[in-house]
Amino acid sequence: MANYKKLLIEPLRKTNPVTVLVLGICSCLAVTAQLKPALVMGASVTVVTALSNFIISLLRKGIPNRIRIIVQLVVVATLVIMIDQFLKAFAYDVSKQLSVYVGLIITNCIIMGRLEAFALSHNPRESFLDGLGNGLGYSVILFIVAFFRELLGSGTLLGYQVIPQTFYEAGYQNNGLMILPPMALIVVGVIIWIQRTRHPEMQDSNNN
Amino acid sequence: MFNNLRHFIDKIKPNFVEGGKFAWLQSTFEAFETFAFTPNRVTKRGCHVRDAVDLKRAMITVVIALVPAMLFGMWNIGYQTSLHTTNWPYELGTTASWWYCLWFGFLRMLPMLAVSYIVGLGIEFTFAQIRQHEVNEGFLVTGFIIPMIVPVTTPLWQLALATAFAVIIGKEVFGGTGMNFLNPALVARAFLFFAYPTRMSGDNVWIANDLWGTDAITSATPLAELAAGIRPSASALDLFIGTIPGSTCETSVIAILLGAIILLLTGIASWRIMLSVVLGGGLIGLLFNAIGTNEYMQLPFYYHYLIGGFMFGAVFMATDPVTAAQTNIGKWIYGLLIGIFAVMLRVINPAYPEGMMLSILLMNCFAPLIDHCVVARNIKMRQKRAILQHKTTTR
Numbered sequence: 089m090a091n092y093k094k095l096l097i098e099p100l101r102k103t104n105p106v107t108v109l110v111l112g113i114c115s116c117l118a119v120t121a122q123l124k125p126a127l128v129m130g131a132s133v134t135v136v137t138a139l140s141n142f143i144i145s146l147l148r149k150g151i152p153n154r155i156r157i158i159v160q161l162v163v164v165a166t167l168v169i170m171i172d173q174f175l176k177a178f179a180y181d182v183s184k185q186l187s188v189y190v191g192l193i194i195t196n197c198i199i200m201g202r203l204e205a206f207a208l209s210h211n212p213r214e215s216f217l218d219g220l221g222n223g224l225g226y227s228v229i230l231f232i233v234a235f236f237r238e239l240l241g242s243g244t245l246l247g248y249q250v251i252p253q254t255f256y257e258a259g260y261q262n263n264g265l266m267i268l269p270p271m272a273l274i275v276v277g278v279i280i281w282i283q284r285t286r287h288p289e290m291q292d293s294n295n296n
Numbered sequence: 297m298f299n300n301l302r303h304f305i306d307k308i309k310p311n312f313v314e315g316g317k318f319a320w321l322q323s324t325f326e327a328f329e330t331f332a333f334t335p336n337r338v339t340k341r342g343c344h345v346r347d348a349v350d351l352k353r354a355m356i357t358v359v360i361a362l363v364p365a366m367l368f369g370m371w372n373i374g375y376q377t378s379l380h381t382t383n384w385p386y387e388l389g390t391t392a393s394w395w396y397c398l399w400f401g402f403l404r405m406l407p408m409l410a411v412s413y414i415v416g417l418g419i420e421f422t423f424a425q426i427r428q429h430e431v432n433e434g435f436l437v438t439g440f441i442i443p444m445i446v447p448v449t450t451p452l453w454q455l456a457l458a459t460a461f462a463v464i465i466g467k468e469v470f471g472g473t474g475m476n477f478l479n480p481a482l483v484a485r486a487f488l489f490f491a492y493p494t495r496m497s498g499d500n501v502w503i504a505n506d507l508w509g510t511d512a513i514t515s516a517t518p519l520a521e522l523a524a525g526i527r528p529s530a531s532a533l534d535l536f537i538g539t540i541p542g543s544t545c546e547t548s549v550i551a552i553l554l555g556a557i558i559l560l561l562t563g564i565a566s567w568r569i570m571l572s573v574v575l576g577g578g579l580i581g582l583l584f585n586a587i588g589t590n591e592y593m594q595l596p597f598y599y600h601y602l603i604g605g606f607m608f609g610a611v612f613m614a615t616d617p618v619t620a621a622q623t624n625i626g627k628w629i630y631g632l633l634i635g636i637f638a639v640m641l642r643v644i645n646p647a648y649p650e651g652m653m654l655s656i657l658l659m660n661c662f663a664p665l666i667d668h669c670v671v672a673r674n675i676k677m678r679q680k681r682a683i684l685q686h687k688t689t690t691r
Binding site for chain 1: 451454469487490491493494
């Protein structure tokens with residue numbers, strides 16, 4: 089039982105796919121200017137990672153080694169298309185905002201990484217939890233980055249104005265740099281910085 | 297007086313060394329001591345080459361070189377306001393008005409300088425203390441330059457934010473002075489430029505309306521006029537002297553050249569970089585003259601030196617010893633490309649009226665690559681020569 093819990097919790101902290109493995113950075117830059125698309129993106133990736141991990145783990149004994157990448161791609165692509173159709177049907181505005189990035193989940197390194205590194209060698213239950221944990225780890229970072237970018241860049245959260253009007257009248261201005269993609273990279277960098285300062289054992293040694 | 301200070305420092309020193317009461321403030325103490333006096337430590341073992349001028353003394357020389365531009369900038373702040381405001385207390389052209397211009401500008405610059413130094417040095421000292429380093433002296437110059445390259449109406453809180461960003465993200469994350477690959481003062485300006493574009497460009501930021509407020513008087517800079525396709529209204533002589541609206545202290549080419557002379561005589565800045573930036577800008581300016589399809593391209597090439605921050609960038613920013621190329625050939629390439637890109641951005645891209653900031657930052661990124669290529673080429677050449685020599689001697 090403790091093992092299952094670890095599979096779910098560790099990717100949120102010390103094996104975080106974004107801040108430790110530095111995977112999935114591209115979508116992190118693209119969808120985090122506002123909180124809402126970031127949340128939807130996080131949820132979509134979580135669903136895809138968890139389910140694809142589960143399905144590949146079920147099939148793992150039947151997949152010939154030489155064509156495993158193709159099989160993985162078929163599974164992931166199917167799931168991504170389902171998610172895309174689902175968003176178009178039930179959350180059309182967000183789907184519009186995310187545009188091509190939902191389709192690009194298929195190229196998200198986290199998914200392929202987990203399939204190759206974990207699902208092919210573990211049972212379905214563990215694989216499902218691992219996928220769920222990694223998806224959540226990705227979502228957490230997306231949430232933090234999008235929170236700061238929307239708050240400082242637009243003065244809103246989930247589209248509602250948070251910074252009071254009196255601030256603006258006193259001369260406060262939204263930070264336009266926060267809307268630009270480079271700032272997402274800098275915010276991720278700062279998160280990594282804080283994380284490694286708090287856990288010195290995670291720092292790379294200099295003498296390698 | 298200096299003896300008294302020395303005496304006082306020696307008296308309190310035991311408190312700050314290891315085991316003393318305030319040992320945790322060691323870096324802070326060390327910073328002030330070496331600021332006041334050249335350190336008296338000598339190298340104990342082995343063979344070292346030590347320059348008589350340490351980093352703090354070199355930085356002070358740069359600050360002295362910046363002073364003419366700063367003084368002229370202060371006067372110009374007041375002068376520009378006096379030309380446009382309706383309630384200037386003195387009659388224009390009188391001695392009293394001249395002095396009041398300087399005083400007005402001084403009062404506008406003082407809070408900006410104070411904010412830049414307090415925020416920047418505060419962060420520097422904190423980091424040095426946490427990391428148990430000596431306090432880095434690079435910020436003496438950076439803190440002086442930041443208020444010089446922003447519009448006079450920049451709100452102080454934005455300046456503080458930009459300074460903090462420049463020091464933390466531009467410098468400290470890479471390990472402090474000497475480790476940064478971007479010029480911190482330009483990082484601060486770039487931050488303001490992208491974060492608060494309405495405060496950093498356009499016609500409504502360059503001239504202060506009154507002594508304290510952030511209100512501005514509308515007036516186009518020569519760069520803005522050119523971007524709109526008009527020849528600058530100011531004469532070449534005005535542009536050279538610097539009596540034009542612009543960022544606080546970069547308008548006067550004369551004052552900047554004075555600073556350049558100081559830097560070159562003391563050998564602090566590289567003449568290769570300064571010369572090559574100017575050459576690069578001139579070359580591309582001549583090329584545009586030859587094409588000449590619009591007003592901006594037909595602009596005589598030397599105008600590019602006179603408008604905007606070209607000269608300030610060439611003399612004080614491109615020559616930053618940390619972020620520039622280190623090899624001599626590398627310096628030529630680095631400088632030429634800065635000049636070329638700066639003028640190219642100005643003329644071709646209307647979204648960025650001033651190309652100097654972006655071109656220096658871009659070349660800062662490439663400086664290590666340039667150095668690498670120069671060194672690799674040198675090694676290859678020498679190897680070839682050695683092999684050749686070997687062949688001839690063994691034949």
